[in-house]
Amino acid sequence: MTTEAADLDAPGVPGAAGTAGVDLPQLLRAAxxxxTRPRVAVLGAVHAHPHADTETIIGAVxxxxxxxxxxxxxxSLHALTGAGLLRRIQPAGSVARxxxxxxxxxxxxxxxxxGAVVDVDCAIGQAPCLTASDDHGFVIDEAEVTYWGTCPACTAAAHGA
Amino acid sequence: MTTEAADLDAPGVPGAAGTAGVDLPQLLRAAxxxxTRPRVAVLGAVHAHPHADTETIIGAVxxxxxxxxxxxxxxSLHALTGAGLLRRIQPAGSVARxxxxxxxxxxxxxxxxxGAVVDVDCAIGQAPCLTASDDHGFVIDEAEVTYWGTCPACTAAAHGA
DNA sequence: CGCCTTTTCTTGACTCCTTCAAGAAAAGGC
DNA sequence: GCCTTTTCTTGAAGGAGTCAAGAAAAGGCG
Structure with missing residues (x-):
């Protein structure tokens, strides 16, 4: 199985297409x-398709x-998420992405x-968004902000209709 | 059906227990x-059990x-949500509340x-939380903030274990 | 007060996403 | 190269939520 192991490591291999320059196996080892090939493929698929749902990822893999x-x-998604290599998000009414x-x-x-999702950098640095006005005794480790609205395409479609 | 109709309107009726002082039928009419009795009961159940999931609401009703x-x-939940009398929230990994x-x-x-949920008033007034750093052409109508952490009870349980 | 139209509720089946379980296969260390 | 541990395959099940058709109830009007 030496050949297959080499394939997993080799950068630029067909299986690593779309993740130019990123050494996926090394990311896994570091964590x-x-x-395994499924994990490398899943990691590559998420790199290539940000915010993809599970069905899309399965298709890409x-x-x-x-x-x-x-x-x-x-x-693989659970293992990668648990190791901190991926982040799982799930807007209300959507499947996991x-x-x-x-x-x-x-x-x-x-x-x-x-349902389109795009990234937005934190509006006001870090501190304000991460501080609740009253923590109710909770130990807070993350503040997640979701902006809801209508994307340009859907806005245009609505005006056209 | 006059008697039953009167029951729906009467404040302090058994069916309205736990919603002291709130005229639920009037809220419905205003919207x-x-x-209907199911709607009044659902509205009362959510008033009595904030952040309850659907199963809990069904039980209460x-x-x-x-x-x-x-x-x-x-x-009823969909109708009330659509009319703006209820708000639906769904933290990742949770059912609708x-x-x-x-x-x-x-x-x-x-x-x-x-999975416990508590309310937190907006930390910094209104404007900052509602403004994204880059709207990507979206028409934004809401900024939803979810703070994640560990509640006092679970923190205590973890330390005890 | 009683009829009619519209909306809502009941019943029952069904879809979709995700998880569970048991055995086969592969990865990594010695 | 072998052995142990972890991971993948196969097949089935679980649970939240939705769909559809007919019965029942709400509200307006005469």
Whole structure:
């Protein structure tokens, strides 16, 4: 299996397309996670499709590994999320989505009409958004901001109708 | 049906227990919604159980109206939400929850461990939280802030273990 | 007060996302 | 190269929420 192991490491391999310059196996090793083809493909798919839902990720992974089960994708997403390599977001009324921008305190802008998600940098540095007016005794570790609205395409469509 | 209609209007009636002083039928009429017992009961249940999930609401409603179907509760929740009498929230990983505090720009503090939800007034007035650093062309109508952490009870349980 | 139209509720089935479980396969260390 | 641990495959199940058709109730009007 030496050949296959080499494939997993080699940058620029077909399976790593769309993640130019990012050494995915190294990311996995740095997180003390075993390097498997499903995990590399899942990580690459999320890098290539930010904010994608699980179905989209499964589809992207299967362009590289047609035989991967949906369960392997779910397991990989959980493992990667638990290790901090991915972040899971889930706007109300939506299925789970994943992204690779982590640890930079950015927020999300969601279209009520089509569900599109885009990143927004924190409006006011860091501190204000992360401080609640009254913590009710909770130990707060994150402040998540979701902006709701209508995206340009849906706004145009509504005006046209 | 005069007697029953009177029951719906009468304040202090058994069915209105737990909503002291709030004229629920009047709220419904003000929103141009028909006054039905399931709707009054649902509205009362959410008043009595802030942040309750649908299952809890169904249970509360059935203490007054044992025969109400879950579908009637779902329909009522949708109608009341659409009319602006209720607000639906759904923290990631949780089922839908409903509350009666509306139109006052408050936010939520959610326990990662037990899922408890408490209200938090907007930390910094209104404007800053409602303004994204870059709107990407979206028409933004709401900024929702969710603080994540651990509630006092779960913190104590973790330290004790 | 009673009829009629519109809206809402009941019943029952169904979809979708996600998780559970058991055994086969692969990764990584010695 | 072998062994242990972890991960993947296969197949099924769980639960929140939705859909559809007909019965029932609310509200307006005469």
């Amino acid at each position: 003390t996670l075993r390097v 299967r362009t590289e590994l047609p035989a991967v089960s949906h369960q392997a994708v779910y397991d 994943y992204e690779t921008r982590i640890a930079d305190n950015h927020h999300h802008l969601v279209c009520r009409s089509c | 141009t919604l028909r006054v 059935r203490t007054e109206l044992p025969a109400v179907s879950h579908q009637a509760v779902y329909d 409903y509350e009666t505090r509306i139109a006052d720009n408050h936010h939520h503090l959610v326990c990662r461990s037990c």
